[in-house]
Amino acid sequence: MKMLILLIIALLGAPLFTVIGASALLGFSNGGIDLQVMAIEIYRLAETPVLIAIPLFTFAGYLLGESRAPHRLVSVSNALLNWLPGGLAIVALLSCALFTAFTGASGVTIVALGALLYPALKEAGYGDRFNLGLITSSGSLGLLFAPALPLILYGVVAQQLGLKQPVSIDDLFRAGILPGLLMLTLLALWSMWQKRIPLRPAVKTSWRETLQTLRESAWELPLPFVVLGGIYSGYFAVSEAAAITALYVLIVEVLIRREVPLANLARIIREAMVMVGGILIILALSLALTNYLVDTEVPTRLFAAISSHIDSKWTFLMALNVFLLLLGMMLDIFSALVIVVPIILPIAISYGINPVHLGIIFLANMQIGYFTPPVGMNLFIASYRFERPVMELYRATLPFFFILLAAVLIITYWPALSLVLLDKK
Amino acid sequence: MAASNSAGLTTRSLKLIHRLEDSLLVGLLLAMLFLAVAQILLRNLLDVGLVWADPLLRIMLLWLGLLGALAASRDNKHISIDILTRLLPARVRLLSHCFTALFTVCISGLIAYHSGRFVVAEFEAHATAVMGVPAWCFEIIIPLAFALIALRYLLHFGLHVSALRGKTAPP
Numbered sequence: 328m329k330m331l332i333l334l335i336i337a338l339l340g341a342p343l344f345t346v347i348g349a350s351a352l353l354g355f356s357n358g359g360i361d362l363q364v365m366a367i368e369i370y371r372l373a374e375t376p377v378l379i380a381i382p383l384f385t386f387a388g389y390l391l392g393e394s395r396a397p398h399r400l401v402s403v404s405n406a407l408l409n410w411l412p413g414g415l416a417i418v419a420l421l422s423c424a425l426f427t428a429f430t431g432a433s434g435v436t437i438v439a440l441g442a443l444l445y446p447a448l449k450e451a452g453y454g455d456r457f458n459l460g461l462i463t464s465s466g467s468l469g470l471l472f473a474p475a476l477p478l479i480l481y482g483v484v485a486q487q488l489g490l491k492q493p494v495s496i497d498d499l500f501r502a503g504i505l506p507g508l509l510m511l512t513l514l515a516l517w518s519m520w521q522k523r524i525p526l527r528p529a530v531k532t533s534w535r536e537t538l539q540t541l542r543e544s545a546w547e548l549p550l551p552f553v554v555l556g557g558i559y560s561g562y563f564a565v566s567e568a569a570a571i572t573a574l575y576v577l578i579v580e581v582l583i584r585r586e587v588p589l590a591n592l593a594r595i596i597r598e599a600m601v602m603v604g605g606i607l608i609i610l611a612l613s614l615a616l617t618n619y620l621v622d623t624e625v626p627t628r629l630f631a632a633i634s635s636h637i638d639s640k641w642t643f644l645m646a647l648n649v650f651l652l653l654l655g656m657m658l659d660i661f662s663a664l665v666i667v668v669p670i671i672l673p674i675a676i677s678y679g680i681n682p683v684h685l686g687i688i689f690l691a692n693m694q695i696g697y698f699t700p701p702v703g704m705n706l707f708i709a710s711y712r713f714e715r716p717v718m719e720l721y722r723a724t725l726p727f728f729f730i731l732l733a734a735v736l737i738i739t740y741w742p743a744l745s746l747v748l749l750d751k752k
Numbered sequence: 753m754a755a756s757n758s759a760g761l762t763t764r765s766l767k768l769i770h771r772l773e774d775s776l777l778v779g780l781l782l783a784m785l786f787l788a789v790a791q792i793l794l795r796n797l798l799d800v801g802l803v804w805a806d807p808l809l810r811i812m813l814l815w816l817g818l819l820g821a822l823a824a825s826r827d828n829k830h831i832s833i834d835i836l837t838r839l840l841p842a843r844v845r846l847l848s849h850c851f852t853a854l855f856t857v858c859i860s861g862l863i864a865y866h867s868g869r870f871v872v873a874e875f876e877a878h879a880t881a882v883m884g885v886p887a888w889c890f891e892i893i894i895p896l897a898f899a900l901i902a903l904r905y906l907l908h909f910g911l912h913v914s915a916l917r918g919k920t921a922p923p
Contacts, residue, residue: 336852336855337832337833338833338836339837339848339851339852340833340848340849340852341832341855342828342831342832342852342856343830343833344830344831345852345856348859348860348863349859352859362862363866363867363869364870365867365870366894366895367870372813373810373811373813373814373890375810376806376810378810378813378817379809382781382784382813382817383784386785566788567792569788570785570788570789570792571789573785574785574786574789592778593774593775596777596781596782597823599781600777600819600820601824601829603816603820604817604818604822604823605820605821605830605831606831607816607817607820607821608817608818608820608821608830609831610817611817657835658833659831702835
């Protein structure tokens with residue numbers, strides 16, 4: 328009953344942290360625990376070293392979005408790939424994926440890259456509906472690749488649960504590679520299918536031009552290699568990679584290229600930290616709630632209840648997919664992660680699902696949720712950005728939705744795709 | 753005359769508070785960035801590390817997160833579910849805003865109060881954190897941030913109520 332009231336309050340648009348905080352307060356006070364414990368739980372933010380990566384990566388992402396780096400990202404990919412059939416569409420997919428991985432999937436991608444890619448695709452002769460669909464659905468592409476924040480956050484939440492099978496963030500980064508590539512490949516094939524007759528680019532890029540484009544991006548080019556190489560080889564911890572990225576981007580965009588005036592820096596930091604604060608306060612209170620839920624064995628009892636109806640792992644996964652798709656439409660990825668993972672992860676483990684695999688399933692579903700009609704967030708961002716009615720975007724994104732849904736199903740029912748790259752210990 | 757003067761004073765002091773908050777956010781983030789990089793350089797080049805750097809970085813994260821949340825309350829930018837409210841008629845939406853703002857005041861106030869009691873207890877127990885610094889110095893941000901968030905939402909509540917009574921435009 329109390330939970331029902333809280334759910335209604337959440338649906339009325341109360342800040343989610345208050346709803347979660349209220350549940351935690353209720354839980355602790357029912358259990359006769361002194362509510363001073365809230366301070367101890369919130370203080371746990373200061374006991375999780377990897378969290379430092381969140382403000383640093385977010386800051387770097389906002390800064391990159393304000394500079395002309397997105398423009399250069401598109402021209403470099405274009406110079407390298409425009410010989411392919413469907414080349415420009417593939418350029419769009421790759422740039423969006425890379426940009427999202429570095430900026431943490433907050434709708435920034437559509438705003439920063441959409442404005443560049445949309446007219447370019449149109450000029451190359453792609454249909455309007457295809458372009459809208461491609462850009463809207465690419466806005467969340469790439470969140471399975473390191474160093475995307477959702478992967479890090481999943482690892483943080485899983486580590487708080489004290490599982491027997493530890494979930495390392497490095498493992499999550501490895502596990503995301505093939506499923507992410509699967510999504511990219513399917514979308515690329517669909518794009519090539521759009522342009523079965525490869526239109527030769529009007530002006531063929533010469534070697535000299537390609538070299539020139541590369542030289543223009545010389546400052547940004549090393550970044551993905553250093554960060555991804557450092558993380559995947561295990562040379563950097565995630566928080567170290569975040570610090571290096573943030574400092575590098577700060578120096579390049581503000582001091583060397585001077586594309587972001589120093590005077591704007593305070594505003595950019597504030598905007599980034601508003602987003603970070605919004606995520607961290609929800610995380611802090613969820614940690615309190617999680618502790619209470621685990622202490623009172625809620626997941627165990629839920630598992631008992633569910634397993635009397637669903638006895639096979641595969642049926643459970645099917646139900647999970649439906650549930651996560653619905654969830655992804657309602658909640659943004661960060662709140663969904665911190666609220667729902669603590670409850671479903673123990674249940675999934677009881678069904679014999681690998682916690683790393685579950686993370687990939689979870690994020691892949693959430694990624695589609697971003698543009699699932701009727702309420703996916705990116706649909707509204709794109710509608711606002713390109714000044715089109717939302718109905719038109721529903722139709723435009725539909726083929727992309729089904730393609731990515733197929734990818735999600737493959738990812739869900741083929742665990743090896745996610746797990747094959749993990750270190751076998 | 754007096755009313756407009758005091759209104760001007762409120763706006764000015766609000767602006768001052770906002771600027772103070774923004775500078776704290778900027779200062780903390782940049783300090784965190786440089787400290788983290790310094791630590792990496794020291795560790796890799798000289799093979800030494802600052803003992804206090806890692807705990808301090810984590811405490812800075814706590815402060816940054818809560819101050820960021822406080823800044824998010826300024827324009828009511830907290831993460832929330834807005835499917836339903838988008839569909840409501842304007843007046844009902846205003847009413848639901850009043851209610852959720854009041855709810856936020858209560859919950860944030862409760863958290864501020866109880867975590868405040870904890871900090872007082874820590875103060876009296878002379879608990880220490882990093883490098884002998886009293887623990888309450890670091891923990892104080894928890895009750896402080898939640899109390900200020902409660903205050904901000906009280907302000908939002910007032911604005912929404914006055915809009916509901918038709919006195920001002922909806923915020």
